[in-house]
Amino acid sequence: MEQKSSKKNSESEKEYSVIIKNLSVTYRTEPALWNIDLNFPKGQMIAIVGPNGAGKSTLIKAVMGLVPITAGKVSIFGKTYSKNRDKVAYVPQRGSVDWDFPTDALDVVEMGLYGKLGWFRRPNSKTRNLAKECLDKVGLSNYADRQIGQLSGGQQQRVFLARALAQDAQIYLMDEPLNGVDVITEKTILSILENLKKEGKTIVMVHHELQTVDKYFDWVVMVNRNLIANGPIKEVFTKINLDRTYQEKQRMSI
Amino acid sequence: MILEEILSIFLGIFTDYTLRYVALGSAILGITSGALGCFTVLRKQSLFGDAIAHAALPGIGFAYLFAGTKDSLLLMLGAAIFAWFGGMITLAITSTTRIKQDAALGITLSVFFGLGIVLLSYLQSIGGASQGGLDRFLFGQAAALIESDVINLGILSAVCFTILILFYKEFKITTFDSSFGQSLGFPIKYLNVLLTSVIVVAVVIGLHTVGVVLMVSMLIAPAAAARQWTSNLKNMIILSAIFGGLSGIIGSMISSTAEGMSTGPVIVITITAILGISFVFSPKQGYLFRYIRNQRKSQTSLDNIKTISDKEKENHGNI
Numbered sequence: 001m002e003q004k005s006s007k008k009n010s011e012s013e014k015e016y017s018v019i020i021k022n023l024s025v026t027y028r029t030e031p032a033l034w035n036i037d038l039n040f041p042k043g044q045m046i047a048i049v050g051p052n053g054a055g056k057s058t059l060i061k062a063v064m065g066l067v068p069i070t071a072g073k074v075s076i077f078g079k080t081y082s083k084n085r086d087k088v089a090y091v092p093q094r095g096s097v098d099w100d101f102p103t104d105a106l107d108v109v110e111m112g113l114y115g116k117l118g119w120f121r122r123p124n125s126k127t128r129n130l131a132k133e134c135l136d137k138v139g140l141s142n143y144a145d146r147q148i149g150q151l152s153g154g155q156q157q158r159v160f161l162a163r164a165l166a167q168d169a170q171i172y173l174m175d176e177p178l179n180g181v182d183v184i185t186e187k188t189i190l191s192i193l194e195n196l197k198k199e200g201k202t203i204v205m206v207h208h209e210l211q212t213v214d215k216y217f218d219w220v221v222m223v224n225r226n227l228i229a230n231g232p233i234k235e236v237f238t239k240i241n242l243d244r245t246y247q248e249k250q251r252m253s254i
Numbered sequence: 255m256i257l258e259e260i261l262s263i264f265l266g267i268f269t270d271y272t273l274r275y276v277a278l279g280s281a282i283l284g285i286t287s288g289a290l291g292c293f294t295v296l297r298k299q300s301l302f303g304d305a306i307a308h309a310a311l312p313g314i315g316f317a318y319l320f321a322g323t324k325d326s327l328l329l330m331l332g333a334a335i336f337a338w339f340g341g342m343i344t345l346a347i348t349s350t351t352r353i354k355q356d357a358a359l360g361i362t363l364s365v366f367f368g369l370g371i372v373l374l375s376y377l378q379s380i381g382g383a384s385q386g387g388l389d390r391f392l393f394g395q396a397a398a399l400i401e402s403d404v405i406n407l408g409i410l411s412a413v414c415f416t417i418l419i420l421f422y423k424e425f426k427i428t429t430f431d432s433s434f435g436q437s438l439g440f441p442i443k444y445l446n447v448l449l450t451s452v453i454v455v456a457v458v459i460g461l462h463t464v465g466v467v468l469m470v471s472m473l474i475a476p477a478a479a480a481r482q483w484t485s486n487l488k489n490m491i492i493l494s495a496i497f498g499g500l501s502g503i504i505g506s507m508i509s510s511t512a513e514g515m516s517t518g519p520v521i522v523i524t525i526t527a528i529l530g531i532s533f534v535f536s537p538k539q540g541y542l543f544r545y546i547r548n549q550r551k552s553q554t555s556l557d558n559i560k561t562i563s564d565k566e567k568e569n570h571g572n573i
Binding site: 120 | 485490
């Protein structure tokens with residue numbers, strides 16, 4: 001197996017959009033993630049599951065360099081994140097922002113284009129129209145000038161998805177986009193993601209509801225500070241692995 | 255009679271040389287701190303503004319001690335250095351220790367302010383008539399503003415607005431969703447330092463007019479008032495600048511009517527009045543209209559219940 005690694009490697013880089021090697025993240029003295037070896041295959045719907053505080057959000061943040069990495073390496077299509085950041089779209093947890101902020105839905109979606117605009121360039125009619133298209137895709141074109149605090153939780157989540165769509169990326173990293181949303185929102189989000197998947201894009205989602213994992217996803221990453229399992233749903237989403245993921249504190253607590 | 259008096263005070267801006275500069279200086283402060291204060295409020299860093307304002311005080315003392323003049327530019331430079339230093343220390347304490355931000359702010363605020371008071375009283379004790387004026391930076395004394403001061407304040411304010419306009423998009427995204435902004439590649443840390451530095455400049459502008467103790471209200475009150483009237487960041491900044499500028503002008507006019515009335519506190523009371531009016535009368539969020547809407551709502555729901563029960567009675571009658 002290991003002999004033909006060099007050829008295998010170049011091939012695997014084509015199959016995987018994100019490759020994570022020996023990743024560890026520590027908050028002060030507490031390890032949040034320990035020695036994670038993990039690849040995200042292209043064109044798949046990938047769920048990250050694990051108990052609270054298992055490091056699920058930290059994992060996707062570490063991919064983008066949003067948290068300081070203690071050890072290890074992350075590569076996006078063979079390059080560092082800072083060189084390939086335009087290939088990654090991010091949907092943070094809905095609760096991470098202040099929805100009383102004085103802005104409207106369209107404006108938030110337009111923020112997805114700020115990265116491409118770069119320094120000093122102002123949003124213009126072109127970015128505005130692109131943002132409108134994305135808002136339309138999530139079924140909120142009638143809410144463009146609505147103050148974001150007056151949207152329902154599900155609508156807010158769809159605004160966040162529209163912002164990620166505006167980024168026009170290859171990889172979508174999403175932090176619990178289905179948490180506490182209404183049925184319409186869940187359906188809308190899933191059908192949009194299904195289309196993205198068909199275009200060969202990679203969707204990585206922190207997911208809480210274990211009952212829906214095998215229905216919505218192709219691939220699952222089970223994490224509890226350590227990587228417990230990683231692979232196609234059929235192979236790894238088993239009772240044994242679930243028990244190992246959700247059993248008490250992991251070996252790390254020694 | 256009263257109207258005439260008010261008019262003469264107002265005309266004083268155009269005729270009275272001193273009042274003109276006082277009003278102009280206070281307006282510049284109000285406009286600058288009003289605009290930048292929006293970010294302080296939206297970032298929930300109101301007390302951060304308070305801490306850096308207090309931290310400016312020892313800077314004034316040291317600048318006077320070493321330079322020996324009361325040249326306003328030098329004093330402002332000293333104040334800016336200490337205010338900035340105080341801000342950075344607060345940020346460093348929160349990011350490197352387990353101490354939370356409120357405690358870190360308390361530490362910076364009281365230590366720097368204490369140091370400032372010690373310095374000022376020391377300067378007072380070693381005598382010389384000229385240092386006596388330094389304590390006006392506690393509560394501000396806009397009446398002492400002269401033409402060259404106002405020009406300096408104007409230049410500083412222009413610098414603030416240039417940076418605000420250039421980095422508007424970046425400041426907006428880091429304020430609303432900093433981790434998303436970071437994922438797009440914007441250097442959050444440097445942007446935070448830049449924004450803090452601009453706020454420090456606004457605080458320094460305020461030293462002459464409202465002083466270190468009351469400065470924070472010039473950052474918070476105009477922004478809080480403006481937020482009542484609009485849900486758009488750009489409009490909020492513009493409105494907040496207008497409120498700040500207005501309170502500067504009105505406040506300095508009122509204080510000119512009585513001998514020895516400090517301008518700073520009067521400006522602060524004026525902006526607080528604007529804030530109070532906004533709380534009550536703003537159409538969307540004001541107490542008054544909310545009260546009226548609620549009354550109407552409960553009235554209509556009462557009417558609905560009435561018609562339903564009437565109908566039910568009719569139905570019963572029919573049976």
